[in-house]
Amino acid sequence: MIPVQFGYRRASSVDEALALLAEHGDDAKLLAGGHSLLPLMKLRLAAPEVLVDIAPVEELHHVRIDGEDVVIGALARYHDLQGDEVLREHAPLLAHVAGVVGDQQVRHRGTIGGSIAHADPAADLPAAILASDAVLVARGQEGERRIPAADFFLGPFTTSLTPEELLTEIRVPRQTGLGWGFEKFTRRAIDWAIVGVAVSGKRVGLINMGGTPVRASAAEEALARGASVAEAAELAAEGTSPPDEPHATTEYRRHLARVLTARALETSAGSR
């Protein structure tokens, strides 16, 4: 469990982090909470030449209201988000999901930006971001750009961020008063989801039903047409391509997506 030798640079501001990324390009990886990256490095599945540690960056821990959006700093940790009053009121799905990621240790170290930029299809936050219709703010040497969540996730562990960009903020349209629901199916509480479903209003995000988090579009369209929860949930797995693994077959995941979508939609209906 010893990683390949690597360089280590600390960044204490966004500008410093961007300068380091520009300097090292593809060879660098950002280190935030480290709970996804460090295990991969210890297993020697990842071997970045340089880690740029952005944990000391102080400017990206905020949660604040900006017009119609809730704006979350990418370095906000799950534990802080789970109890954040602003988030609980205006983006309750995200606050809830932040409270069920991993375990206590993970939630005290892991960051929302880290989870989203890591883009593990089995992670909880990316699907919740998708269901929240969030916009991701990336900054590079050239300036800032805004990426809709739907365009952000390109594949397993692959996003539209360039190697020289830093995810700085997550902008979530206020979901104040919207119904929401979240279902995470695991063997043990600390496991990654076999399948998960995040619902906010009429949007349904699916965890681990493909190479990226996906929206259950067919189910959403059915809801928009006025279908019942049961009818819509039956369509939850349409268009998905979930992985086939010994402990969870493709067929089983499709089934779970339908059952869990029904439950999340029912919770959502009850939470309004």
Next chain:
Amino acid sequence: MSISGTRVLRVEDHQLITTGGTYVEDLREDALTGAVHAMFLRSPIAHARITSVDVSEALTAPGVVAVYTAADIDLAAGSAGPVGQPWLADGVVRYVGEPVALVLAEHPYQLADAAELIDIDYEPLTAVASIDAALAGETLLFPDTGSNVMQARGEFDETAFDGCEVVLTRTIVNQRVAPAPLEVRGAACAWDANGRLTIWLSTQNAQIARTIVAGGLGVGEDSVRVVTPDVGGGFGAKIGADPEAVVLGWAARRVERPVRWTETRSENLTSMTHGRAQQNTVTIGGRRDGTVQAFRLDVVQDAGAYPRAMFLPTLTELMASGVYHFPKVEAASRAVVTNTTPIAPYRGAGRPEATAAIERAMDLFAAEIGMDPAEVRRVNFVRPEEFPYETPTGAVYDTGEYAGALERVLEAGGYQELRAEQARRREGGDPVALGLGIATYVEITGGDAGGESGRVDINPDGSVTAYTGSSPHGQGLDTSLAMLLSDRLGIPMDRITVRHGDTDEVPKGIGTFGSRSLQLGGSAVRQAADQVIDRARELVADLLEAAPQDLELNVEHGAWQVRGAPSSGSVTWAQLAGQAGAGTLSADVWFGDGAPTFPFGAHLAVVEVDTLTGKVELRRLIAADDAGPVVNPLAFRGQRHGGLGQGAAQALLEVMSYDPDGNPTTATLADYSFVTATELPDFELVDMETPTTRNLLGVKGIGEAATIGSTPAVHNAVVDAVAHLGVSHLDMPTTPLRVWQALAEARKAN
């Protein structure tokens, strides 16, 4: 007042939970100054011929002191002969994780980089990745032996089930699990100027480890000292010493420097031995009134790549009929080799497998004849008046009250109300099904017939130092032994020190496994204390000028006095020991007449199964575990809690899996589903104490008992939950996918 039987905080715990224990990796011994660090390069392939080995590049890597492969090792082969594991893989690798090379470097961080530079060419051979593949025999692990079957015992009587109204047969998988102790394996070795090796080893028994290490190195036992610092769990997988320990001792001699080694967590999951791994076919026959007339158990033990513990299937045979008086019982076993990690004892070691088989069989039989599983058990129990009871497979049970244990847990659990609730849910079509699982069990502890050492010294200041050949590593035995001695000698616990695990201090001993420590190690120190008391009586008689038989030890005050005449003077232990001089008040015994004992109990598990997803939640676990008189209820309950959790985990979650090519698919803790507190309910413990007559203390072992009962109780509960939907059996672990698939198949069949 006796402190035995009262709840005493463990003397071990203050350090363990404040500053922490001192494990092998923590040692800062002078003798280890300048140690090199070791890492084993392990086979990434299950079965292959090694066609070339090139370590030249690795030798040039920063900090590398040496790289050794099989060709370098000039030790005689291990004791297991042609099917024994070589010190390092020699020509052929037989499982993923088998040690192939040893790398020594100045700094541990240099090891993994250097190991990547070792160039080994493997020519893959067909892997034997399952019991079925081993029995098919198309590929042999050891072609010279002509078979993958390494041991075959017993045969069956064709007529055994003649006259039975009902006969059922079912193959039950008792899956392979990983011990995964919190402290992984580790060792540190240093040879002194006189050619004597000290090896600090994370083991369950220093003395047996000494025999193994000395034997492997080809030196006398007096040339090896084994020391066990704190040990963070073993569960049977740290009995003795693994081949790595011998190789490390050899390497330290070769490079003339101390050597330190700690494996990684992932390495531990595939390279430490695994447990269970049996495939058992039960046949049960009887009458529709619930009487079982004949039971047959056909055991196939997966021994892994190198057979190490061939007594495991034998113990399973011995305990085949469990708590029941069946007229006919027959058991046979085969042990096969496969291209998987070797199998060794794991909490229960052969007995849980027997219990799982018979307890599933009883439920299958009950379901077939339409009788409540509790009632079927009542009909067939060995009755209290039948003890000592000799089973058809040759075990002689000492004492037991099997029906009593069952009735107590059924009452504590509210069995009838639970059955009523289950019926209501079934009638109402509730998608969350309720399941009740019963397991009644008997097991064998201290079954190795090896005895144990015990020594008690009264020091000149009146304090006590006790030495035990037992080797506690989490059980709390230091506390239990101090309690026994305090009660016997009248000396407070804080004046009693228990020492173990250093072969220079305790040259003779067997160690801690098989739930043997209190009944054998406890009896030994108790016997030593009695001898010290006898010796003291003689000395006090001289001092007080009284007849020895007129003297008594006042255990309230820790002083000797004349019986009935305390005013005529008393002698404290300190006075006596001070006068007698060091070494006089000392006794060193071997308690060797301890026949095995047979703890027993009953467990009731309550589960909920979400029939839409297949997910099982363990809601309640009610357990009676009777191991005779309890010395320390705190430690006793702790052993039960751990056992219940570990046993339930096998039923629900844990399995060490391999793909058809012999690649482990659960090789990290992200994939291997170790149980956590979140998945477990508060345990409901029912107390019962039935003493044995087979040792001085009347005690039986508790270390494994709860593990043995809880696995089939939880397993039976899951099957019971979905029985009304047409499922008659599920193999363990009862994962959501497996339950969902079984429900889908049952729906199709209907």
